[in-house]
Amino acid sequence: MMGTLQALETIKLLSGMATPRNTLRLFDARTSNWRALALQRSRSCPVCGGGMQIWFNDEPLACADNLSVSALLTQLEQQQPGVALALNQHILPRDRWEDHLLQEGDRVLLFQVIAGG
Template identity: 40%
Template sequence: MNIMINDKNYIVADELTLMTLIEKLTLPQSGSVFAVNEQIIAKQYWDRTRLNDGDHISLFQVIAGG
């Protein structure tokens, strides 16, 4: 299936959860927020959130500074 992560296209296996995708692509977990189709997914639901063909995923990372 095709999904977009921060406007980059990826072809991945069907039946993935958000957590499986994060692990397969070694995306950062600490300090990260993921939104699927503009809906933020709480970390406790990453392993239960099923991805579908055409989903758009946004990855936001916390940046410390001052």
């Protein structure tokens, strides 16, 4: 029953018949009572707080606004020696990673630099 109600609410949102209410509905099967918890948006949350979408290694990735390249790599645990980064098909020097803020739709490619003979 609960799955059907969740699916119905999703269909209503996707079809434009309803708008998000910022509440979480809870059902107590023991008492047959419904409760609603008010939810607040978190500006730091890429899903509910706005944010933007970029492409990281050819995969879509939701992230917060005003995120530096360095902060992104730290979040993804990719800050390591021996990697190079291309931003929108141009190599971005490591000394600019801290200051360069990502923009909506940016394409970030991270690759391991390998030297050999």
